Amino acid sequence: MSARRISYQEFTKTAPAAQAALLAMGKAVEQTDLDKQLVELVKLRVSQINNCAFCLQIHLTAARRIGVPQEKLDLVATWEEAGIFTARECAALAWAERLARLAGHSVSDAAYAAAREHFGEDELMWLSVAIANINAWNRLGAAFRFIPPIAKQAAA
Template identity: 70%
Template structure:
């Protein structure tokens, strides 16, 4: 079993400016008018790729509050095969994977052209900002093994 290396609260207290900068960066995508469901699906997928339980739990909680279909939450890890995501969602998820898996390959022109079919230049800037931000959070959460926040309902049943 993994153990927390540095608690999220400790990160907040130690580097409040870093936390504020990441929150501000994330807020730009939230306030851009970009579809919040797409942004959350992207954050979930990136957090899965980066093995960040902390961010994955946070964005599952947010996704549920937004009313994203449970089937999408269950199948986002296998979105290309699931057959339940819109073309726009698929384009966003493919873009998220390309930006997350940059090492040694970069982002191809074909991948860029595919996402531009569904997102305006402005939308793509904010989508990319959301992806960059969740990647930064994932690197902190995974490195320090921040404990995932347990939803109240689950915490209550665990205590029983």
């Protein structure tokens, strides 16, 4: 069995200002005109890449609540091959993967230009903020192995 790590509840109690800042960043994205379903798909894909079960479960729940089609939830991990995502969704998912996998790479002009074909400058900025925000949450959730809420309910 793995060593005990910091729980989400301990994180929120010990670092309330950090939690509030991350939540505020997410709220700022929510207040934009970006399509909420698109943002949830991006958060799901980045959470898959970063192996964050906590964020994945939270954003699956959020995506279902706002009506993201089940087929898209089922296939977001293989979005390039699925053939069910719009060109705009594909551009957002490609951008999300590029920003989630920055280690040792820069973001090329070609990747930026491809994203800009589907997003205005402000939209791409806010999409990038959403990606940065979920990346930050993922790093905390994965580092401390925050237990997904549904797993807690199942264990009870």
